[in-house]
Amino acid sequence: MKKARLLALLVCLTGLLCACAQRPADPAKPGERELVVVGFSQVGAESDWRIGNTASMVQAFSAGNGYRLILEDAQQKQEKQITAIRNFINQGVDYIVLAPTTENGWDTVLAEAKTAGIPVILVDRRIEVADDSLFTCWVGSDFREEGDTAAKWMEENLPPMLRIVHLQGNIGSSAQIGRSEGLSAALSKHPGWSLVFEAPGDFTQAKGQELIESLLKDGTAFDVIYSENDNMAYGAISALKSAGITPGKDIPIVSFDASAAALRLVLKGEINLDVECNPLHGPRVRAIIEQLQRGETPSKYTYVDETSFDAESLTEEIIAGRGY
Ligand code: AHR
Numbered sequence: 001m002k003k004a005r006l007l008a009l010l011v012c013l014t015g016l017l018c019a020c021a022q023r024p025a026d027p028a029k030p031g032e033r034e035l036v037v038v039g040f041s042q043v044g045a046e047s048d049w050r051i052g053n054t055a056s057m058v059q060a061f062s063a064g065n066g067y068r069l070i071l072e073d074a075q076q077k078q079e080k081q082i083t084a085i086r087n088f089i090n091q092g093v094d095y096i097v098l099a100p101t102t103e104n105g106w107d108t109v110l111a112e113a114k115t116a117g118i119p120v121i122l123v124d125r126r127i128e129v130a131d132d133s134l135f136t137c138w139v140g141s142d143f144r145e146e147g148d149t150a151a152k153w154m155e156e157n158l159p160p161m162l163r164i165v166h167l168q169g170n171i172g173s174s175a176q177i178g179r180s181e182g183l184s185a186a187l188s189k190h191p192g193w194s195l196v197f198e199a200p201g202d203f204t205q206a207k208g209q210e211l212i213e214s215l216l217k218d219g220t221a222f223d224v225i226y227s228e229n230d231n232m233a234y235g236a237i238s239a240l241k242s243a244g245i246t247p248g249k250d251i252p253i254v255s256f257d258a259s260a261a262a263l264r265l266v267l268k269g270e271i272n273l274d275v276e277c278n279p280l281h282g283p284r285v286r287a288i289i290e291q292l293q294r295g296e297t298p299s300k301y302t303y304v305d306e307t308s309f310d311a312e313s314l315t316e317e318i319i320a321g322r323g324y
Pocket of ligand 1: 049050203229257
């Protein structure tokens, strides 16, 4: 009889141990059991765009909407994103949302998420993986088209002889790759265009300012700044103003993102063209997760419709209604 009780206890204990091994730490806090848990690995807080994007995700994945969002800021470092994804897997989240820093280097960690059975949704930038079943779907911008839009405006609105300064975003990110490709393609078509300076400004205001300051110090002559985001353009504007150069007039500026503060500079004439890159992805990603929850298959790739703004097409009402 004693033996039978001991055996039953052993069976119970083994069952308990197995259950713990299969199910990692339960991410839900008491009272939150019914919430869908989403781990979001964000690039960082390098730009107004990024801050608007984080706010949109936080708003969309609120407890009121039925979610618990675990937000991890990677400070623009891919290693931190890989660690965050592994932590999400260990916590047993329901979905992983990844805004990737760069396009390459995701195969191993996403294979781990796949083995754990956790769907991965990509937002904003894209990735290059050998097996595209490693992610469920992607939603974001057509960065190459953004670059082409900017180059076309330069063709139509600036003189045919152009010495171009190119402030790039983080090298290897889709936003940098697409926008740089747009400019390169136009450069090869226009014999009067030359690239007098090109360097990464990491999408930050400080770096944009530093690059233009050092360029002015060197005495490099240029006619236009092609800045791959608004924050680097703000830095460039400060540097030009400090040197007594009028941005937008003496030196035209083409920028990307079209955040509210930058669009006000378009109205003021300090930025000549701002190509939209819309960061309000929260509702879009939530709609994808709702589809998955219902057992539906979302489209593998979804491009957001975007436009561009110059002083002629812009009004204060348009800026007020844009939400970032
Ligand atoms: O990937 C989108 C880009 O990343 C935005 O243009 C930039 O501002 C951000 O940091």
